[in-house]
Amino acid sequence: MVRTKAEKVKKAKPVRDAIATQAVILAAAEEEFAQHGLTAARTEAIAAKTGVAKSMIYYYFKDKEGLYRAVLERSHADLLQTVQNLDWEHLFPEVALEKFLQALLDCVSRNPKLPAMMFHEAIQNHGKYYKDSSSVDIDRISIAILERGVAAGVFRPLDPFQSAINIMGTCLFYFIGAGNIQQFPQGEQLLSPAMLQRHAEEAIALVLAGVRAPSKPIAPAEHE
């Protein structure tokens, strides 16, 4: 029994074509890099998780650094796009901030490895690769929202730059610290949907309360 190429059109077992292979590598790499960072990540470990040969990494991504860049870019893409779709400029500062935080926390809950990766990048490489990833925009947006709110008097007179950083911390630290925190009796399921939901609520509440201007005594007109 003979089969020509024409008969089957495609070969019988390309369960993994080019793009599929790249995808599994990227996924596994994301995990490895998030946990260990560029330097400590092991290409062997990545290959082991995927099931494909180690050499595929070099075939598709040139070397470990190339793979790292690819992972970094892909991870930030979702976050970046989500945040950019906010059109925060047309919202009241309070609403803008809340929507921003919600978007941020949604993204990160969807990909809890992201903060850890950013963290490794920051500390190990001093943001050498991060810079390219244009995720800098995210920080700029949060600063801008805060500036507006302060100018409008709905936020208390805070330092927007400092506060933007601290707010990020309020939201993201949870994901970074999860490893440590899980040593606690309570912290078993820190990344379960329920806990993630709860964390989002708590973080948003803390931040909104933290930036809001104290109920203004000189307010000319008050509603509610």
Add this chain to the structure above:
Amino acid sequence: MVRTKAEKVKKAKPVRDAIATQAVILAAAEEEFAQHGLTAARTEAIAAKTGVAKSMIYYYFKDKEGLYRAVLERSHADLLQTVQNLDWEHLFPEVALEKFLQALLDCVSRNPKLPAMMFHEAIQNHGKYYKDSSSVDIDRISIAILERGVAAGVFRPLDPFQSAINIMGTCLFYFIGAGNIQQFPQGEQLLSPAMLQRHAEEAIALVLAGVRAPSKPIAPAEHE
């Protein structure tokens, strides 16, 4: 010209005795581990910073892991002691929280590498070594303060566990993210005394405002 041992009592050039050597190694190791974490840290790099031979590390600390344990313990000691000296139990929750945050931020400003090390530990090793370092107490204290404040009604009804984590994030993320943030034009001197001072103020203000119960309408007695 001959000199006996007795004449000089001690040898002429023991610029580095045992303890001094250990100290410089520990200092250099702290830096290296903070930046790279256990796995990615290079014993060679540590030795290079100290000026002593690489083999001294193994002489005094058995191996890289031994050195890591020693560094971790030493780094946490200051923080742990400072926080334990708070006797927060005799303070009003608001005051206790403020003092706690001030102590935390003082410690960390004194040793900005600490947060990075904690987080490498959290992510790379899932808190395997962190557990021993009894720094867990710190988290417990912050939770306890929050619980009291909520019970007393001076804090809004927040989740103490979640909030404790998020508050830590508010304070510590700054140090972790410094590497990334320094890519910014503004963020040149993020760890200068002035900026550290500013960060402490901003973080404390954000947290205190974030947890405080909204001005109670049913307050029986109001002063100020």
Add this chain to the structure above:
DNA sequence: GTCTATACGAGGATAGAC
């Protein structure tokens, strides 16, 4: 206690068959 020299294993990267 401190150094230099070196053994040895781990891991990044490549060659070449299929």
Add this chain to the structure above:
DNA sequence: GTCTATCCTCGTATAGAC
């Protein structure tokens, strides 16, 4: 495109002189 086998650098750890 994918695999196996291999090279070779780098880094941990030790041996042994001083």
